[in-house]
Amino acid sequence: MKYFTTIINSSFLIINYKKASMNIYIQGMGCVSPQQTAAEGPFLAEIRQYEGNRLKVLDPDYKQWIPDANTMRRMGRVVKMGIGAAKLGLQDAGIEMPDAIITGTAYGCLADTGVFLTRMIQGQESALSPTPFIQSTHNTVSGQIALLLGCHGYNSTFVHKGFSFESALLDSIMMLREKTAQQILIGGVDEITDHSHTILSRFGLYKQEPVRNTALLQSTTKGTIAGEGAAFFVLGTAKGAVKLTGLDTLYKPASQQEVSSAIQGFLATHRLSTADIDLLITGRNGNAGEDVVYTQLTQTLFPQTATAAFKHLCGEYPTASAFAMWMGAQIIQQQQAPAGILYSGTAPQQLNRILIYNQYQGTHHALILLEKA
């Protein structure tokens, strides 16, 4: 019961907006992912197929956003992914300069960290170059975006595992509410490297047998597939196509019951029932042991609701919920749920309200509620 109050109280934040009649809108969004999301074209009309347990982003031409060749050469992939998604988001919102930049990244700049660490150990702490160290700090993505834009506003980076993106989102909501910013560029980004994939594989996170991403959700074995990507949003109080209505997190719930109660409590504070949700997007990742949680929840709480999934598109990573929010917002904006993302049921004609429920390794649970503006 004690932790249930967390949900009530953090949702109190949302109720207060209504009193203050302050809505928060997604004014623009950009996404760099293993799918064709960074290029013009129909929204996820075709799902790209991958064999194996590692999905790599489809790199757009970063030169269009990073004019200086030397600067780009020094930048890690994760920084470029972040800049790409950020620039696409700004462009979509039709603005050049946000008031604040907030990034969520659990792993930060793994590639440069790996390079510096390897050289330091192999060279016994001598003759090291500063570049990979400089590029290794977790705030490099946010910092480089600010540098590129010449943005002197608030700049922060949250690095908290499966809550990295959610913390950045909560910070944005609170700042908009206290009116210290009108438009915030906020996103989530993480990369996979050879080292991280090897080490995380040793923890048993990924499937050992041959796997195809499009068949992932039907898998009956343990493990998932590794993913990466960046999604950035421009959030603001002036009207946009999609409203960000609610956000909540639940850390290490003691039981399945606590998760169910949390979801019900979240909906109740928004004066909604499960039947009001037009589409439920879950973080189903093909790991049979974890997916059973989603199955049980949808059966008990959302028996009539159409459900969609996204990790067969982007893979599993701590900030994958940023991809889910991008996908959910696109569905509402375009009023269509592509066939390749549906997991169960039939999407209704009107897609006015989408609930995203994601959990990361059973310890980090998050709810994001999106509505048609």
Next chain:
Amino acid sequence: MSEPVWIAGGGVICGIGATLPACVEAFSRMQPGMEEVQYLHTVHCGVFPVAEVKADNAMLAAQAGMPAHISRTALLSKIAAQEAWDSTGLGDLLQYRVGFISANTVGGMDKTEDFFADYLQDPAKGHLQQVVHHECGSVTELVADAMGIRHQVATISTACSSGANALMYGARLIRNNIVDIVIAGGTDALTRFTLNGFNTLMILDQQPCRPFDDTRTGLNLGEGAGYVVLVSDAISKQLPNAPWCRLSGYANTSDAYHQTASSPDGTGNYLAMKGALEMSGLQPKDIAYINLHGTGTQNNDSSEGKAIERLFAPNYPAVSSTKSFTGHTLGASGGIEAVFSALAVQQGIIYPNARFATPMKEWPVTPATVFSSGNKLSHVMSNSFGFAGNCSSLVFSKE
């Protein structure tokens, strides 16, 4: 958004003391913490002085009540966070809605370095136990779990300004009624990764550092953790003793100049100090003391001085860099210095700037060089500036 957020207590462990009172004692006796490397395994031992916490991991683990095999970053964090909580006199933490917002830049890197040495020989080698807590967030969770904190847990990493940003986010969580209490600050253990990283930048002084001195040639690294306990107005009235002070203003800005260097005129620094003052509703003349970022590098001290000049000239408050005692504790520094600054307001302390002899040509202001307490300090500012242009300033006020 005008609901006041109070500082109900604080805790610090760093190179000059294992508790906050021990640190204050070291300041009053003019005993900086820089020495030859004693606990870190590095080839640079004897070359660069560092301000290590004077205890090995087994001793820290005993003090923290945690296993000795986990990252030193987590051990330091738990010790300071527990001291901070205990100092409030609020009793059983589980009775409150508490958040733990902790900043760090290295996470479990101290253990990852050991793992990597084996792993690079053979990717199937290396004890996974040494990398399981590599992530910054993992270090925060080890401590949150040990203390029973579940309502809000988050980790911030904005290089050397990380700890200060934890206070801002924590204050917002309270003002938005998400929690009533936040233990906010930062932690970082000394690692080979950071020592070698700063060495490649050629900004490590081979002598004890001399912040704001014309002869300064770089910084000394340190390690430690520091947390304040932020409480809502309602909780402040339940405190057995009066709160130390109020977090009256804060601002975070981006210098947007260079990945590692500060702009020559300290644009980001200036905007952060100005923003924090505006939020607190104060004028520059109201600030009685500034706890400087003051790393001792040519670039930082020059830019910070220029920014202070632009905002405060000609009436300067007392200033000093406590990094001349603690070394630069990176992600912890904003937290440690927030505790020092909050305590400064409560006890009227002006901390000394060690080894100052020659005023800088570009900003000829003499920092405080002796310890004093019982001064009337109504408002104190704390500066934290970092890589990637991250600049943060905090203002603490008596009422």
